[in-house]
Amino acid sequence: xxxxxxxxxxxxxxxxxxxxxxxxxxxxxxxxxxxxxxxxxxxxxxxxxxxxxxxxxxxxxxxxxxxxxxxxxxxxxxxxxxxxxxxxxxxxxxxxxxxxxxxxxx
Amino acid sequence: xxxxxxxxxxxxxxxxxxxxxxxxxxxxxxxxxxxxxxxxxxxxxxxxxxxxxxxxxxxxxxxxxxxxxxxxxxxxxxxxxxxxxxxxxxxxxxxxxxxxxxxxxxxxxxxxxxxxxxxxxxxxxxxxxxxxxxxxxxxxxxxxxxxxxxxxxxxxxxxxxxxxxxxxxxxxxxxxxxxxxxxxxxxxxxxxxxxxxxxxxxxxxxxxxxxxxxxxxxxxxxxxxxxxxxxxxxxxxxxxxxxxxxxxxxxxxxxxxxxxxxxxxxxxxxxxxxxxxxxxxxxxxxxxxxxxxxxxxxxxxxxxxxxxxxxxxxxxxxxxxxxxxxxxxxxxxxxxxxxxxxxxxxxxxxxxxxxxxxxxxxxxxxxxxxxxxxxxxxxxxxxxxxxxxxxxxxxxxxxxxxxxxxxxxxxxxxxxxxxxxxxxxxxxxxxxxxxxxxxxxxxxxxxxxxxxxxxxxxxxxxxxxxxxxx
Amino acid sequence: xxxxxxxxxxxxxxxxxxxxxxxxxxxxxxxxxxxxxxxxxxxxxxxxxxxxxxxxxxxxxxxxxxxxxxxxxxxxxxxxxxxxxxxxxxxxxxxxxxxxxxxxxxxxxxxxxxxxxxxxxxxxxxxxxxxxxxxxxxxxxxxxxxxxxxxxxxxxxxxxxxxxxxxxxxxxxxxxxxxxxxxxxxxxxxxxxxxxxxxxxxxxxxxxxxxxxxxxxxxxxxxxxxxxxxxxxxxxxxxxxxxxxxxxxxxxxxxxxxxxxxxxxxxxxxxxxxxxxxxxxxxxxxxxxxxxxxxxxxxxxxxxxxxxxxxxxxxxxxxxxxxxxxxxxxxxxxxxxxxxxxxxxxxxxxxxxxxxxxxxxxxxxxx
Numbered sequence: 001x002x003x004x005x006x007x008x009x010x011x012x013x014x015x016x017x018x019x020x021x022x023x024x025x026x027x028x029x030x031x032x033x034x035x036x037x038x039x040x041x042x043x044x045x046x047x048x049x050x051x052x053x054x055x056x057x058x059x060x061x062x063x064x065x066x067x068x069x070x071x072x073x074x075x076x077x078x079x080x081x082x083x084x085x086x087x088x089x090x091x092x093x094x095x096x097x098x099x100x101x102x103x104x105x106x
Numbered sequence: 107x108x109x110x111x112x113x114x115x116x117x118x119x120x121x122x123x124x125x126x127x128x129x130x131x132x133x134x135x136x137x138x139x140x141x142x143x144x145x146x147x148x149x150x151x152x153x154x155x156x157x158x159x160x161x162x163x164x165x166x167x168x169x170x171x172x173x174x175x176x177x178x179x180x181x182x183x184x185x186x187x188x189x190x191x192x193x194x195x196x197x198x199x200x201x202x203x204x205x206x207x208x209x210x211x212x213x214x215x216x217x218x219x220x221x222x223x224x225x226x227x228x229x230x231x232x233x234x235x236x237x238x239x240x241x242x243x244x245x246x247x248x249x250x251x252x253x254x255x256x257x258x259x260x261x262x263x264x265x266x267x268x269x270x271x272x273x274x275x276x277x278x279x280x281x282x283x284x285x286x287x288x289x290x291x292x293x294x295x296x297x298x299x300x301x302x303x304x305x306x307x308x309x310x311x312x313x314x315x316x317x318x319x320x321x322x323x324x325x326x327x328x329x330x331x332x333x334x335x336x337x338x339x340x341x342x343x344x345x346x347x348x349x350x351x352x353x354x355x356x357x358x359x360x361x362x363x364x365x366x367x368x369x370x371x372x373x374x375x376x377x378x379x380x381x382x383x384x385x386x387x388x389x390x391x392x393x394x395x396x397x398x399x400x401x402x403x404x405x406x407x408x409x410x411x412x413x414x415x416x417x418x419x420x421x422x423x424x425x426x427x428x429x430x431x432x433x434x435x436x437x438x439x440x441x442x443x444x445x446x447x448x449x450x451x452x453x454x455x456x457x458x459x460x461x462x463x464x465x466x467x468x469x470x471x472x473x474x475x476x477x478x479x480x481x482x483x484x485x486x487x488x489x490x491x492x493x494x495x496x497x498x499x500x501x502x503x504x505x506x507x508x509x510x511x512x513x514x515x516x517x518x519x520x521x522x523x524x525x526x527x528x529x530x531x532x533x534x535x536x537x538x539x540x541x542x543x544x545x546x547x548x549x550x551x552x553x554x555x556x557x558x559x560x561x562x563x564x565x566x567x568x569x570x571x572x573x574x575x576x
Numbered sequence: 577x578x579x580x581x582x583x584x585x586x587x588x589x590x591x592x593x594x595x596x597x598x599x600x601x602x603x604x605x606x607x608x609x610x611x612x613x614x615x616x617x618x619x620x621x622x623x624x625x626x627x628x629x630x631x632x633x634x635x636x637x638x639x640x641x642x643x644x645x646x647x648x649x650x651x652x653x654x655x656x657x658x659x660x661x662x663x664x665x666x667x668x669x670x671x672x673x674x675x676x677x678x679x680x681x682x683x684x685x686x687x688x689x690x691x692x693x694x695x696x697x698x699x700x701x702x703x704x705x706x707x708x709x710x711x712x713x714x715x716x717x718x719x720x721x722x723x724x725x726x727x728x729x730x731x732x733x734x735x736x737x738x739x740x741x742x743x744x745x746x747x748x749x750x751x752x753x754x755x756x757x758x759x760x761x762x763x764x765x766x767x768x769x770x771x772x773x774x775x776x777x778x779x780x781x782x783x784x785x786x787x788x789x790x791x792x793x794x795x796x797x798x799x800x801x802x803x804x805x806x807x808x809x810x811x812x813x814x815x816x817x818x819x820x821x822x823x824x825x826x827x828x829x830x831x832x833x834x835x836x837x838x839x840x841x842x843x844x845x846x847x848x849x850x851x852x853x854x855x856x857x858x859x860x861x862x863x864x865x866x867x868x869x870x871x872x873x874x875x876x877x878x879x880x881x882x883x884x885x886x887x888x889x890x891x892x893x894x895x896x897x898x899x900x901x902x903x904x905x906x907x908x909x910x911x912x913x914x915x916x917x918x919x920x921x922x923x924x925x926x927x928x929x930x931x932x933x934x935x936x937x938x939x940x941x942x943x
Contacts, residue, residue, distance in 0.1 A: 197852065199852070208852050496739070499743055499752070501613075501752075502610060502613035502615070502755065503612070503754075504613065505614060506754075509617075509619075509735040509738070510735060510736075515875075516815075519875070542613075543614065546614060548876050548877060548878050549877060550874060550876070550877065553814060553875045554873065554874055555872065555873060555874070556811075556863055556870055557859075557863060557870040557871065559874060560862075560870075562852060562856045562859075564853070
């Protein structure tokens with residue numbers, strides 16, 4: 001499993017992954033923080049419901065799509081962790097209605 | 107704000123281009139999708155300390171002066187900016203902080219670097235299977251590494267990352283090398299020229315012997331690979347010319363078989379590309395100054411053809427000198443003079459390239475799978491059989507295929523299936539890959555929210571008839 | 577002599593594929609001559625509506641022809657799926673045009689009434705107020721004032737449709753030749769010889785179904801096809817969970833879950849401008865219709881060149897001086913696919929066009 005090369009340094013950030021508190025460091029992508037927490041499966045695919053995790057870590061493959069703070073289809077490898085964010089696996093295609101009921105964009 | 111030049115990408119080519127152009131008096135904007143400059147190769151270089159330097163090595167630390175010079179120049183630089191369009195009219199569309207903007211300039215330099223070549227083997231979509239570049243990204247930006255992983259494939263980066271792991275004190279379950287033995291014959295004619303860079307060749311040998319000395323199993327001449335697992339990777343099985351399937355347990359498997367120019371933006375911008383049969387990839391057609399077929403758009407760095415970080419730096423400088431000359435900040439003689447040094451650097455970096463390309467040419471069985479159930483298009487989850495069934499209607503090429511079965515229509519937009527599909531069509535229809543062609547790519551080259559488009563801020567494009575419909 | 581094929585179809589888009597399939601299922605030996613892989617294709621930009629409402633307002637000939645095709649569609653879709661096993665995602669739950677202002681609503685009501693008027697009860701529709709709209713469509717925004725509903729409408733995956741028609745065509749021993757851009761068509765005895773870069777192809781009949789290419793080809797058989805390109809933009813999202821089962825002219829969710837956003841091809845008052853302003857406007861309108869789509873990710877946009885005729889309705893002709901040469905041009909390749917395969921292809925096989933096409937000859941443009 002993934003581990004930190006410098007475990008002596010403190011983790012300064014905590015965020016929520018499906019109800020579990022995960023600690024991380026500034027500069028970590030959401031993907032990196034989850035991998036260190038031994039979470040390899042980030043989503044289930046829309047077509048066959050198969051598990052997927054981060055693959056390219058450079059924003060090219062779109063396999064690390066997650067629901068972050070309620071918004072689906074976000075690339076966990078491209079978004080840096082920040083205190084208190086809520087992260088969840090994306091199961092299948094992005095939901096439209098459930099997640100946006102309180103939409104006040106207009 | 108009006109700019110003479112917009113540079114896209116803050117890797118070595120983009121930073122060098124921006125620095126050179128700005129030093130020469132041009133007003134420059136640099137857009138990059140990471141939060142700090144460096145690109146993939148020098149990712150997180152600004153925060154690298156001695157410990158990282160020891161692990162990541164000189165190749166990585168070579169990025170420090172490039173970033174420092176870039177920072178010192180005080181260039182307008184937008185990090186976390188995702189560029190999703192460059193039009194032939196040089197309208198650059200990008201998103202940053204949830205807002206999309208459109209801005210144009212007389213010149214645009216694309217410095218979008220490289221991506222890893224697809225590696226479509228059975229099981230390559232399982233969680234735990236990643237590209238070797240991903241392992242390196244985790245190492246650079248977070249100091250994170252996977253204990254007991256397997257590195258499989260071919261190419262210098264595979265060995266580089268494995269060595270970085272070992273230097274960091276991380277155990278490797280095995281390195282499985284798929285470099286075809288037969289490549290050696292093809293590489294031989296390029297050897298004399300490559301000896302001009304004996305230092306590079308020697309370095310490669312050192313990496314390999316370091317790996318051997320560490321006691322890490324090194325399996326060579328692997329001819330087939332499969333990742334085994336149901337919900338996640340559990341092991342890699344491999345075959346060589348001598349032994350039948352063997353299994354190595356690992357929950358993390360890093361694949362690599364070379365890098366190719368990241369052409370999604372240059373193709374979507376309408377630049378002419380040609381098939382490079384040596385590097386087995388598409389590259390934009392450029393002249394000696396990096397200028398493309400589209401007026402006002404130049405390409406520099408690995409995005410114009412793989413050459414590595416120092417070649418990219420030189421390429422960025424050359425393209426910027428070309429721009430300075432075009433906008434009247436340098437006369438022809440001065441630009442030739444100024445380009446002399448980077449041209450020499452570029453030549454120096456390219457000496458060993460034909461040899462390396464031939465030596466590490468990935469096996470055709472690793473580029474195009476043979477098993478019906480192997481996934482080719484990761485996004486749309488299309489297998490070899492799905493795609494073959496579509497080809498046999500007698501279709502014209504990758505674009506007809508894309509429209510018939512959705513290969514390449516997912517969010518990655520063909521980045522991890524385009525080359526495979528192209529070579530598969532070539533194999534099935536017995537045509538040269540160059541003639542088969544590639545997906546026609548369209549903006550946005552990265553997904554953006556509907557609301558970002560709806561709120562698009564259009565920065566006074568010469569839109570004379572804007573609003574005529576209202 | 578009539579040559580190697582019973583019929584040569586020039587053009588492998590939705591129109592040519594439908595006619596080719598229609599001829600092959602009658603037992604004719606056919607070849608489709610198609611261009612290369614990067615040929616411009618209207619089909620790839622098609623929105624996928626099988627659409628009746630507002631088509632042929634003031635032009636009953638076209639309204640009837642469209643309605644006829646919509647009526648043939650269920651059987652056509654079933655036959656294609658049975659023949660090929662390809663799911664073309666055809667659904668006909670009716671369709672809605674969304675109105676974002678009272679003015680739009682009133683104009684729409686007038687148009688629908690006019691269509692219902694000249695269709696003698698064959699066409700039915702309902703104007704829906706905001707409340708009725710909310711019952712039929714999810715996630716509507718506050719700007720939606722109402723809309724028009726027609727039970728005759730539906731949608732289909734246009735690219736799967738094209739693939740299925742070509743698959744069925746090939747399974748019926750039809751031949752598709754790519755990279756075969758046609759240079760010349762010549763009379764050859766009773767039939768025709770058609771010159772392509774790959775050689776000459778001969779056949780008894782020739783059907784021009786080359787979209788915008790018809791303009792240059794038609795004079796070779798003494799026909800006139802005054803078509804011109806009209807640009808339209810379409811945006812498409814990533815796959816989303818099912819949310820919109822009824823097609824609308826501004827957004828529809830495909831069988832695989834992506835949402836197409838654009839202005840449908842039946843829209844009158846085409847947008848002649850192009851570029852970012854247009855995309856912005858289309859995105860803004862879609863967001864006003866469905867604010868829930870604000871965060872949906874657009875993965876592609878593309879400009880489609882529609883095949884337009886001077887009066888916006890199709891042209892069908894057989895050459896008087898070279899009988900056996902037919903031409904068809906239209907911008908509704910999906911809606912009309914069923915009738916192109918089941919009706920028009922019969923006329924081609926029989927050698928004369930049915931009387932319901934009298935008003936759709938290019939002769940109508942001669943003053």
